[in-house]
Amino acid sequence: QEVLSTGRLLGREKEAVDWVKRFEHLSQKARNDLSSFREKGETVAIYEMRGHDKVYMWSYDARGAFYLYETLDLKPPKTILEEVLLPNQHTVIPLERLREYEADHMFFIVGVEHGWYEQMDQRMEESDVLRQLSAVKNGTFYPLKLEDFRFDEGERALHLIDRFVSRLTAAANPTIIHM
Structure with missing residues (x-):
C-alpha cells in the first residue's frame, strides 16, 4: 500500500x-x-548484537524481520513469537540469555564499525554462550553486517529476501559463515 x-x-x-x-x-x-524448509518445521530468527553483551530481537518493523517471518512465512522460536512478534515490541536481552531465544537457523547482525564482524570468529571462540548454540554447532548461524541491514525498503527488501533464501537453502556447513 x-x-x-x-x-x-x-x-x-x-x-x-x-x-x-x-x-x-x-x-x-x-x-x-523454502517450502521443504518450512515442512521440516525448523525455526529461524534474526538477532542483533550491540556492545559486548546485549542482544536485540526486532519486531516486524526493523532489520528485515517482516520479510523473514511474514513474507517468507518462516517460523520463529516460541519465545520470540510470544515476547517479540505478537506484542510487536523490540526486546533486548543480555547475551547470557540467548539460548532461551535460540532458533534452528540464526541470522546474527553485528556491526562492522565496532569490529564485531571482522572479529566474529575470535568472539565465537571466546564466548561460551555463542559456542554452545546449536546453530553454531550445526552450521546454521549466519553473521550479517549491520550496515547491510540498516534499511529494508524497496529494492533493499528484495535483496534481503534473496539473502535469506540463499542462506537457508545452502547446505549447512558447521563453520562460521559470513554473509
Whole structure:
C-alpha cells in the first residue's frame, strides 16, 4: 500500500504497480524455494548484537524481520513469537540469555564499525554462550553486517529476501559463515 500510495503522489502509478507485482512474484518464488524448509518445521530468527553483551530481537518493523517471518512465512522460536512478534515490541536481552531465544537457523547482525564482524570468529571462540548454540554447532548461524541491514525498503527488501533464501537453502556447513 505504501508503494502504491507513493506512486500515486508522485504520478508514477504504473511504476508502483509494476514494482508491487515484481515483489509479489519474487516473494512467491522465495516461499516456494523454502517450502521443504518450512515442512521440516525448523525455526529461524534474526538477532542483533550491540556492545559486548546485549542482544536485540526486532519486531516486524526493523532489520528485515517482516520479510523473514511474514513474507517468507518462516517460523520463529516460541519465545520470540510470544515476547517479540505478537506484542510487536523490540526486546533486548543480555547475551547470557540467548539460548532461551535460540532458533534452528540464526541470522546474527553485528556491526562492522565496532569490529564485531571482522572479529566474529575470535568472539565465537571466546564466548561460551555463542559456542554452545546449536546453530553454531550445526552450521546454521549466519553473521550479517549491520550496515547491510540498516534499511529494508524497496529494492533493499528484495535483496534481503534473496539473502535469506540463499542462506537457508545452502547446505549447512558447521563453520562460521559470513554473509
